[in-house]
Amino acid sequence: MGIGISVQNLSKSFGATNVWQDVTMDIPAGEVSGLIGPSGTGKSVFLKSLIGLLKPERGSIIIDGTDLTECSTKEMYEIRQMFGVMFQDGALFGSMSIYENTAFPLREHTKMSESKIHDIVMEKLEMVGLIGDEHKLPGEISGGMKKRAGLARSLVMDPQIILCDEPDSGLDPVRTSYLSQLLIDINAQIDCTILIVTHNINIARTVPDNIGMLFRKRLVMFGPREILLTSEEPVVGQFLNGRRIGPIGMSEEKDEATMAEEQAMVDAGQHAGGVEDIEGVPPQINATPGMPERKAVERRRARVREMMHYLPPKAQQAIYDELEANHAKAS
Incomplete structure (x- = not known):
């Protein structure tokens, strides 16, 4: 099973610019979690902090059992072996084939024989649907295939935690849908912890077991998907529905006067911009038939049942509805 990540009171700045402060969340082991928020809120910085590429000023x-903010270089190296990272642009070496790109971490960090490396690489390429394309160069394949090649490379060291930095960037809606399914299927097959940073509303609504949101230099919330998807926080509703009116502006957060003017427009019946609001909690993507049963589902249900009484009423109702629907299917 994957490993959980406990983040406590984490703060990060670049010079006088504070990126985010006092971020606290427990990312559950073996589950798929998502982190959303407007551009420039430090989501990618957060991922880089989790693997020790950036050092926060405060927090843990x-x-x-190891605090990355205080560990030795040797401990950091060992912890990084637990991670697989799917970079935003794939980060493939242009002069290497898909096979060579995928094999690179094994050759760099292990003393495996070439025959063993071949077996592992082909297994991972099969998992992401790239068998037959292994000898192509990155310049000869589509953007979606590059994403899958990057995912295959992130899997070769058998990570317990996979970080995905905007896996949908540059992809059309159909390829994004395929990639969403692939991430759920990977979780079903290897029971790893996955954290996805995304701006994509459809991914946020249908893929993660848990969702968090960064805004105004703070974590707005983090928890079971039903909490955020039923939230009445204005910034959450604006982001999930792609509305122009709300706390999020074009380049920065809006001041109180601007928000008051916009609310007056809404009250007067003028359209808020964006799509029509989506009501309710959509079904989460299931693993593809024939895949192993996703162990995260039952673990999450047990965890959510324990915290049920502390959740907002709308989130509770959404969870009850989901449990009821699953019970009806089973019977």
């Missing part, structure tokens, strides 16, 4: 990141 506990992984497998």
Whole structure:
């Protein structure tokens, strides 16, 4: 099973610019979690902090009992072996074939024989649907295939945690849908912890077991998907529905006067911009038939049942509805 990540009171700045402060969340082991928020809120910076590429000024990141903010270079190296990272642009070496790109971490960090490396690489390429394309160069394949090649490379070291930095960037809606399904299927097959940073509303609504949101230099919330998807926080509703009117502006957050003017427009019946609001909690994507049963589902249900009484009423109702629907299917 994947490993959980406990983040406590984490703060990060670049010079005088504070990116985010006092971020606290527990990312559950073996589940798929998502982190959303407007551009420039430090989501990618957060991922880089989790693998020790950036050092926060305050707070702790506990992984497998070790605090990354205080560990030695040797400990950091060992912890990084637990991670697989799917970079935003794939980060493939242009002069290497898909096979060579995928094999690179094994050759760099292990002393495996070439025959063993071949078996692992082909297994991972099969998982992401790239068998037959292994000898192509990155310049000879589509953007979606590059994403899948990057995912295959992130899997070769058998990570317990996979970080995905905007996996949908540059992809059309159909390829994004395929990639969403692939991430759920990967979780079903290897029971790893996955954290997805995304701007994509459809991914946020249908893929993660848990969702968090960064805004105004803070974590607005993090928890079971039903909490955020039924939230009445204005910034959450604006982001999930792609509305122009709300706390999020074009380049920065809006001041109180601007928000008051916009609310007056809404009250007067003028359209808020964006799509029509989506009501309710959509079904989460299931693993593809024939895949192993996703162990995260039952673990999450047990965890959510324990915290049910502390959740907002709308989130509770959404969870009850889901449990009821699953019970009806089973019977």
